[in-house]
Amino acid sequence: MKPKSVAVVGAAESTNLGVIPGLSQIQLHADAALNALRDAGLSPSDIDGIATAGETPTTVAHYLGITPTWVDGTAVGGCSFMIHVRHAAAAINDGLCRTVLITHGESGKSRVGASPRPAYPASLAGQFEAPFGVMGPPTMFTIPVLRYMKTYRITEEQIAMVSVVQREWAAKNPRATFKEPITVTDVLNSRMIAYPFRILMCCLVTDGGGALILTSADRAQDLPQKPVYILGTGESVESPMISQMENFTSSRAFRVSGKKAFAEAGITHKDVDHLMIYDAFAHLPLYGLEDLGFCEPGQAAAFIVGRNTAPGGKLPLNTNGGGLSYMHSGMYGMYALQESVRQMRGVAAAQVKGAKISIAHGVGGMFAASGTIVFSNERG
Amino acid sequence: MAEGGRPLPVPTPETKHFWEGAQAGELRLQRCDDCRHTYFPPRPFCPKCASRRVSIIKSAGKAKLHSYVIHHRPVPGFTPPYAIAVVELTEGPRMMTNIVGCPQTPEALVLDMPLEVTFEKQTDQITLPLFRPTAGK
Ligand SMILES: [Zn+2]
Numbered sequence: 001m002k003p004k005s006v007a008v009v010g011a012a013e014s015t016n017l018g019v020i021p022g023l024s025q026i027q028l029h030a031d032a033a034l035n036a037l038r039d040a041g042l043s044p045s046d047i048d049g050i051a052t053a054g055e056t057p058t059t060v061a062h063y064l065g066i067t068p069t070w071v072d073g074t075a076v077g078g079c080s081f082m083i084h085v086r087h088a089a090a091a092i093n094d095g096l097c098r099t100v101l102i103t104h105g106e107s108g109k110s111r112v113g114a115s116p117r118p119a120y121p122a123s124l125a126g127q128f129e130a131p132f133g134v135m136g137p138p139t140m141f142t143i144p145v146l147r148y149m150k151t152y153r154i155t156e157e158q159i160a161m162v163s164v165v166q167r168e169w170a171a172k173n174p175r176a177t178f179k180e181p182i183t184v185t186d187v188l189n190s191r192m193i194a195y196p197f198r199i200l201m202c203c204l205v206t207d208g209g210g211a212l213i214l215t216s217a218d219r220a221q222d223l224p225q226k227p228v229y230i231l232g233t234g235e236s237v238e239s240p241m242i243s244q245m246e247n248f249t250s251s252r253a254f255r256v257s258g259k260k261a262f263a264e265a266g267i268t269h270k271d272v273d274h275l276m277i278y279d280a281f282a283h284l285p286l287y288g289l290e291d292l293g294f295c296e297p298g299q300a301a302a303f304i305v306g307r308n309t310a311p312g313g314k315l316p317l318n319t320n321g322g323g324l325s326y327m328h329s330g331m332y333g334m335y336a337l338q339e340s341v342r343q344m345r346g347v348a349a350a351q352v353k354g355a356k357i358s359i360a361h362g363v364g365g366m367f368a369a370s371g372t373i374v375f376s377n378e379r380g
Numbered sequence: 381m382a383e384g385g386r387p388l389p390v391p392t393p394e395t396k397h398f399w400e401g402a403q404a405g406e407l408r409l410q411r412c413d414d415c416r417h418t419y420f421p422p423r424p425f426c427p428k429c430a431s432r433r434v435s436i437i438k439s440a441g442k443a444k445l446h447s448y449v450i451h452h453r454p455v456p457g458f459t460p461p462y463a464i465a466v467v468e469l470t471e472g473p474r475m476m477t478n479i480v481g482c483p484q485t486p487e488a489l490v491l492d493m494p495l496e497v498t499f500e501k502q503t504d505q506i507t508l509p510l511f512r513p514t515a516g517k
Contacts, residue, residue, distance in 0.1 A: 127389035147447035195450035
């Protein structure tokens with residue numbers, strides 16, 4: 001895409017995050033969408049493009065009273081929203097629509113009106129993974145990490161530090177679910193879920209929603225919010241089965257998506273002021289830092305232990321507290337994007353002073369998909 | 381470890397040979413007749429060169445423990461803690477499985493330990509390939 005030709009002009013999360021038994025999944029989409037429309041000074045009749053995952057774009061468009069000329073139902077897991085941003089930017093540039101609404105809502109905790117997650121026993125994963133006792137992401141996303149630890153001599157203590165540092169960020173965020181400080185000992189002594197993962201190395205399970213509104217950079221000048229420009233984008237997919245991931249120490253989808261986003265943006269790593277890496281589990285930021293090229297293979301744990309990503313560090317990472325401490329409804333990518341937008345607007349709870357470039361990097365499924373967005377708050 | 385009640389596969393036309401092989405006590409892979417690539421899971425063409433000229437081969441059933449987790453939460457058909465493992469066959473492909481015949485502990489489950497296939501009948505239609513430490517080790 002053409003850098004800075006499209007901007008985020010509306011961004012909001014659902015009114016509440018956490019446990020929301022009073023709202024169904026579709027209403028979480030709508031609550032976030034209405035908040036984003038108000039933020040942008042727009043109404044549903046201004047929207048002519050709709051993208052969503054978890055619900056169909058048809059459902060969301062009809063529920064909100066939108067008549068779109070462009071729809072995108074890409075649903076590849078938690079990074080779907082990064083990919084929607086990428087597709088929306090291309091669509092706006094190509095004149096397929098003018099103003100796109102991207103919504104997420106998930107009753108991940110309360111399961112009110114939530115989509116079922118059926119396992120099809122005739123699918124490849126149903127035949128070749130389900131019979132061996134897998135039960136959701138904690139038993140699959142986690143499988144590669146022992147190989148990663150052996151390859152690079154990484155300790156459980158180092159991985160626990162990912163959770164500890166992110167809790168430091170969460171402490172600065174009034175909307176974070178968990179704000180109490182934790183230590184490496186706390187993490188390692190917390191309940192074992194799937195060795196070597198303790199519960200404090202696993203993301204939260206909450207309810208919530210989020211929405212973004214994008215339009216052309218030219219039109220963004222007439223809208224109330226400080227525009228946040230799309231500088232570069234990337235996407236890819238790898239395998240629907242964790243056992244068939246090419247390399248257990250590195251995600252091909254991360255590498256492909258990240259490389260594309262950096263190339264489109266025309267930036268180098270030292271240009272990046274703020275970074276979000278989707279952290280469904282504590283090893284995700286390690287893979288992300290390495291596969292995006294911020295660290296050499298095997299060096300990300302030392303980078304985090306060295307406080308480079310902590311408050312005061314040179315590369316602030318997951319400044320909302322992340323999926324480990326802020327919130328995680330199931331498809332967390334939307335919240336990573338929201339925090340990048342807040343940082344670029346200069347209104348984040350833990351604001352990185354003077355930040356000009358932010359990256360939000362997402363994962364979908366169990367290393368199955370990826371999307372990367374580079375944002376900038378400067379047009380010139 | 382398994383107590384029945386675990387989810388069982390429903391074979392498709394493209395995977396039928398694999399599950400029939402398991403019933404017959406064979407671990408069946410596929411190999412491309414053109415580029416010689418050996419692959420899994422099953423499909424009637426080579427994922428490397430797209431050739432439809434592929435053959436079913438019998439794996440030697442030897443593998444190394446590539447990675448795993450030890451799950452501590454209850455799952456139908458399993459008594460926690462139990463390991464969910466990915467093994468790497470000597471022919472190259474990796475597959476998910478369970479490790480039997482050894483304690484389900486980090487001390488007993490050492491990465492790269494040699495394993496061999498063993499078959500566990502679930503129903504009259506389905507037998508699962510599991511792995512155990514190679515005899516004599
Ligand atoms: Zn071939």
